[in-house]
Amino acid sequence: MVPRRCPMATRKRYSKQFKLQAVELLEQSDKPAAEVARELGVMRNQLYKWQHELRDKGEDKAFRGPGRNAALDQRSEVADLKKRLAQLEEENAILKKAAAYFARELP
Numbered sequence: 001m002v003p004r005r006c007p008m009a010t011r012k013r014y015s016k017q018f019k020l021q022a023v024e025l026l027e028q029s030d031k032p033a034a035e036v037a038r039e040l041g042v043m044r045n046q047l048y049k050w051q052h053e054l055r056d057k058g059e060d061k062a063f064r065g066p067g068r069n070a071a072l073d074q075r076s077e078v079a080d081l082k083k084r085l086a087q088l089e090e091e092n093a094i095l096k097k098a099a100a101y102f103a104r105e106l107p
Contacts, residue, residue: 014042016063019050026051 014022026036026047037044054062 012042019063020054020059022047023051023054 022036022040022042025040026033029036031039033047034044037047040047050063056062
């Protein structure tokens with residue numbers, strides 16, 4: 001019988017610095033990824049996930065942790081919507097002025 005993992009077991013959390021160093025070791029080492037992962041005490045797939053996240057997001061945005069990404073995404077979306085609203089309000093004001101101008105010129 002295979003022992004099952006306890007559903008209430010806590011996940012291991014690794015610091016951003018650890019993840020950066022792990023990815024660096026993975027990329028610069030001549031050892032296979034499985035061996036690097038074993039030495040670090042992590043799963044090989046986890047190393048690959050960290051590597052892809054670092055490549056996709058860059059060092060500044062990678063490994064921010066849970067919760068922060070959603071808040072940052074929401075803030076950036078709100079900022080984008082505010083810019084778009086300001087742009088549309090400006091366009092609307094220009095169109096109102098143009099409509100008033102052309103309405104005066106009609107006989």
